[in-house]
Amino acid sequence: MSEQLILDISPAPPCSLENFIAGENKAALEALYQCVPGRAIYLWGAPGVGRTHLLLAMAGKDHTCYFNAEDPPARIHRIATDDNMPYRLIAIDDIDLFSKNGQAAVFALYNRWRATATTAGHFALVVAGNRAPLSLSIREDLRTRLGWDLVFRLVHLSDKHRAEAMQQRARERGLQLQTEVVNWILTHYARDMNRLTALVDALDTYSLVKKRPITLPLLKELLAYSQPSEP
CATH class of the missing domain: 3.40.50.300 (P-loop containing nucleotide triphosphate hydrolases)
Known part of the structure; x- marks a missing residue:
């Protein structure tokens, strides 16, 4: 399986009221x-x-x-x-x-x-x-x-609520996200919850493909492979 296809085959879950993290909303x-x-x-x-x-x-x-x-x-x-x-x-x-x-x-x-x-x-x-x-x-x-x-x-979620949402999604998939992984994502990745949720799903798939636990190096590797190739 091509690493460049991981994000494409791991779409965000269907939108529902139940999986909307409300925060202050x-x-x-x-x-x-x-x-x-x-x-x-x-x-x-x-x-x-x-x-x-x-x-x-x-x-x-x-x-x-x-x-x-x-x-x-x-x-x-x-x-x-x-x-x-x-x-x-x-x-x-x-x-x-x-x-x-x-x-x-x-x-x-x-x-x-x-x-x-x-x-x-x-x-x-x-x-x-x-x-x-x-x-x-x-x-x-x-x-x-x-x-x-x-x-x-509607207002943006706080980083605390974003972290809770990612950990919740990870638990649904039977994963454990290290604190350093979550903190890095909140600092360097998109803040939109649909993209954050899709990233957690992609990490799950990528870790299975690579047969490696989810760590910060694995996350950075996934994101590097998912970037568009230079012409």
Whole structure:
């Protein structure tokens, strides 16, 4: 097995509310657990705080869907205007990146959400962006709608919580991570939890391939082999 393929064959686990390490974001996580049709939640924060993880987790259930700025606005607009609503929850990611047509489609979706919130055709909306609603560079009437119901700011995990998350993932795989390995990762590697989780999985696979325990030299060797080759 090629060492350069280790990270590729060790993808991050599927996003779920259960494997989201909340840290100081417990209020937002609890609101998502309790989110039912008729409610709307707007999540905002810097890149890497877990916005996409949470939206994919919410959209991973039956009768849900997920959209981001790369999806055709016409699909969102069609859902907003069709006679029947087939979804119990709709997740809209990176609203700050939406085009004018995309913003118009989400605006129509919010209007439908409000009009049906107390009817049998109700559905939940979970939307995420990089800033608080009134600070977004989007159309004014959509900014106000983002604040119609619950709004939560997501913050980065502390190093303590990141370390706990990595150790938890390691225990799930029957591993033991040395303190020096965890500390080196927190100092030198990406701080995004999806990438940290994928790295723990990759370390497990690599240690099995090499038949060596997980140590700092093994970690550095894995990362060196996984770097793109120079042209």
